[in-house]
Amino acid sequence: MNLKDLEYVKAIAHHKHFRKAADACFVSQPTLSGQVKKLEQELNVVLFDRSTKQVTLTAQGERLLTQINVILEQTEILKELAATSNGPLQGKLRIGIIPTIAPYLLSALLTSMKAAFSESHFTFIEMQTATMLEALDNGELDFAILADVPELKNYHTVNVYKEDFMVAVSTDNPLSNRKKVALSDLQSCSLLMLSDGHCFKDQAQKFCFSAGVDVSNQYQGNSLETLLALVAINDGVTFVPRLACTQRVGVSYLPIFPNQQRNVVFACRKHYPHLVGVEQLAQWLAEHPNLKRALRAC
Numbered sequence: 001m002n003l004k005d006l007e008y009v010k011a012i013a014h015h016k017h018f019r020k021a022a023d024a025c026f027v028s029q030p031t032l033s034g035q036v037k038k039l040e041q042e043l044n045v046v047l048f049d050r051s052t053k054q055v056t057l058t059a060q061g062e063r064l065l066t067q068i069n070v071i072l073e074q075t076e077i078l079k080e081l082a083a084t085s086n087g088p089l090q091g092k093l094r095i096g097i098i099p100t101i102a103p104y105l106l107s108a109l110l111t112s113m114k115a116a117f118s119e120s121h122f123t124f125i126e127m128q129t130a131t132m133l134e135a136l137d138n139g140e141l142d143f144a145i146l147a148d149v150p151e152l153k154n155y156h157t158v159n160v161y162k163e164d165f166m167v168a169v170s171t172d173n174p175l176s177n178r179k180k181v182a183l184s185d186l187q188s189c190s191l192l193m194l195s196d197g198h199c200f201k202d203q204a205q206k207f208c209f210s211a212g213v214d215v216s217n218q219y220q221g222n223s224l225e226t227l228l229a230l231v232a233i234n235d236g237v238t239f240v241p242r243l244a245c246t247q248r249v250g251v252s253y254l255p256i257f258p259n260q261q262r263n264v265v266f267a268c269r270k271h272y273p274h275l276v277g278v279e280q281l282a283q284w285l286a287e288h289p290n291l292k293r294a295l296r297a298c
Contacts, residue, residue, distance in 0.1 A: 089277035
């Protein structure tokens with residue numbers, strides 16, 4: 001029995017197919033199948049039902065997979081602890097970032113971030129929250145930048161900044177003449193939202209429902225920029241994070257009353273070996289004058 005055999009079992013359980021599991025593990029199918037068969041013989045159990053087109057775990061296999069996952073997870077923790085460093089972040093770093101933060105935060109800070117952390121090589125990957133957390137669990141990401149949500153309770157998080165929700169309206173909309181907008185004022189508006197899966201939508205919908213504001217089904221997409229283009233032609237109103245409030249022809253941004261905010265955090269696995277470096281980067285970001293200026297704008 002070795003760790004590689006356990007990884008093969010996990011891959012087969014995930015893909016429900018021997019060839020796909022072999023491809024994912026970068027081995028031939030006969031090698032993978034042979035090693036799993038040897039493991040079954042050693043444990044004196046049948047892990048998989050091979051009688052159907054889609055490979056499934058047996059009852060014993062389901063029970064043992066739980067322990068296999070624990071063993072593989074603890075192995076990764078052991079590796080991470082052995083590599084633990086209290087120094088700054090170095091080398092290649094894969095950072096997940098949600099789409100409603102990425103274009104606005106990176107445009108303001110990426111150049112100076114690269115200069116300040118010259119020994120780090122940042123790769124940013126836009127993902128929705130659920131996909132991002134799965135990638136963190138699998139070690140595909142070093143850490144993530146996202147809005148604080150209840151699902152983060154099992155991760156190490158560092159607060160970076162709080163950001164107001166703003167209402168974007170057309171300059172032709174009578175609401176644009178106001179200094180701020182009550183949520184109840186939006187009941188007669190066509191309220192545009194992102195599609196399901198965006199935590200920004202989930203947060204906005206929550207306080208909309210409490211105010212009795214209905215969401216339009218006219219457009220549901222993945223881009224705030226598309227929503228703002230529709231707002232500019234007076235085809236609805238939408239919510240945007242304050243960092244997205246850059247000057248656009250035909251669009252006005254108004255504060256909401258009562259004020260609504262989201263908390264943006266760094267998140268990583270609790271046993272990530274470079275927690276100190278992540279916290280240093282978060283502190284640098286939180287104190288950066290470009291970010292502070294952008295959070296006060298409009």
